[in-house]
Amino acid sequence: MSLALKNAFQPTSLVELIKFAEMLAKSSMVPKDYQGRPENILVAAQWGAEIGLGILQSVQNISIINGRPSIWGDAALALVRGSSLCEYVRETISGEGDQMVATCRIKRRGEEEVVVKFSASDAKKAGLWSKTGTWQQYPGRMLQMRARGFGLRDVFPDVLRGVITAEEAEDYPAADPIPAVAHRPAPVVEHDAAPLSDMLEQRAMAARKAYDEAATRKRIRQLETHIPPLVTELQEAGRADLIEALNASREGSFARVVEADE
Numbered sequence: 001m002s003l004a005l006k007n008a009f010q011p012t013s014l015v016e017l018i019k020f021a022e023m024l025a026k027s028s029m030v031p032k033d034y035q036g037r038p039e040n041i042l043v044a045a046q047w048g049a050e051i052g053l054g055i056l057q058s059v060q061n062i063s064i065i066n067g068r069p070s071i072w073g074d075a076a077l078a079l080v081r082g083s084s085l086c087e088y089v090r091e092t093i094s095g096e097g098d099q100m101v102a103t104c105r106i107k108r109r110g111e112e113e114v115v116v117k118f119s120a121s122d123a124k125k126a127g128l129w130s131k132t133g134t135w136q137q138y139p140g141r142m143l144q145m146r147a148r149g150f151g152l153r154d155v156f157p158d159v160l161r162g163v164i165t166a167e168e169a170e171d172y173p174a175a176d177p178i179p180a181v182a183h184r185p186a187p188v189v190e191h192d193a194a195p196l197s198d199m200l201e202q203r204a205m206a207a208r209k210a211y212d213e214a215a216t217r218k219r220i221r222q223l224e225t226h227i228p229p230l231v232t233e234l235q236e237a238g239r240a241d242l243i244e245a246l247n248a249s250r251e252g253s254f255a256r257v258v259e260a261d262e
Contacts (some may be wrong), residue, residue, distance in 0.1 A: 010054070017042065020055065030059050040064065051161050052079060063166045070169040073145045076160055080152050083159045085109055091148060093140045095120075102143035104151040116151035118143050128171055142167065162229070203230060204242040211249040220253055 011017035021038040024030050034041050041059055047069045048058025061075035071079075080086050087107035095101050101119040108114075123129040123143065135142050149165035207230060214220045227250070234243045 017045065021045065024055075024059060031063075033063065034059055044069070047163070051159070051163060052082075063169070065166060065169040066172060068164070068169065070164045070166040071160070073148055073165045073167050076152050076163075076165055077148060080156050080159055083156065085156065085159065089148075089152070091144055093144055098124075100140060100143060102140065102147040104144075104147040106151045106155045108155050111155075114151060114155050116147050116154065118147035118150065122146075126171075131171070201239070201242065204234060204239070204246055208246055208249040211246075211253040214253045214256075224250075 011020050018038070021041040024041050025034060025036055025038040028035070030041070034044070041055075043064070044058045044062045045055045047062055048055065051071070053061060053075070057075070061072050063070050063072070077089060081089060085108055087109050088105075089107075090105040092103045092105075093100065094103070098120045101117055104116045106114045106116070120129055120139070120143070123135070123139075123146070128135055128142070128146075129139070145165060145167035149168045153160060153162070153164070207227065211220070227246075231243060231246070234240075234246075
């Protein structure tokens with residue numbers, strides 16, 4: 001479901017879009033990163049169109065961080081809740097101080113509930129808990145955004161198109177690659193968010209499981225759109241073993257579907 005309003009202005013040609021972007025770039029009502037930069041507005045507008053945001057919503061909710069587009073957590077939640085695939089998203093924060101834990105419960109229609117947690121302990125392992133700025137000022141909110149970001153990307157990659165949340169993107173150094181969600185994994189009743197260094201292996205294993213359970217060509221095509229970034233990360237990490245296992249699952253899924261068609 002798109003969040004773009006039906007009566008909002010929508011350019012009907014590239015020329016109109018360029019003129020509109022130039023006009024917005026001169027406005028003081030757009031974020032500073034877009035002021036005087038119509039080319040960035042054009043990119044944001046295209047990214048927004050991919051995930052169902054109007055042009056103004058895109059400018060307000062999409063940020064380019066470390067060279068990659070990201071979307072603020074509240075907008076990501078709005079997109080998911082606006083999708084007919086979403087049954088519910090429920091968030092809670094428990095504990096205090098070093099015992100604080102953020103929990104995000106997500107239910108996709110036709111699947112089991114997925115529970116993602118991100119704790120103060122997870123933040124410490126990732127080097128975030130002592131980070132100056134918002135992690136010190138609003139630790140509960142930051143834990144909530146990290147649990148939300150992981151959960152929404154895991155369960156609804158087809159809605160968010162793999163775009164990472166801005167709150168998460170801000171925590172990655174410019175030189176480091178930002179982990180990309182490779183798939184929508186098979187339902188998991190509950191799991192804790194692991195340290196960032198362990199997430200790559202978890203995603204590879206979940207991708208294999210998703211391929212093993214894929215029953216249609218359409219489902220396989222959906223998985224294939226998210227695999228290249230994962231393979232790149234595995235190559236950079238030197239995990240040839242995981243790449244080989246993932247390829248075996250991919251080949252098996254193709255062979256299984258072809259055999260079923262015959």
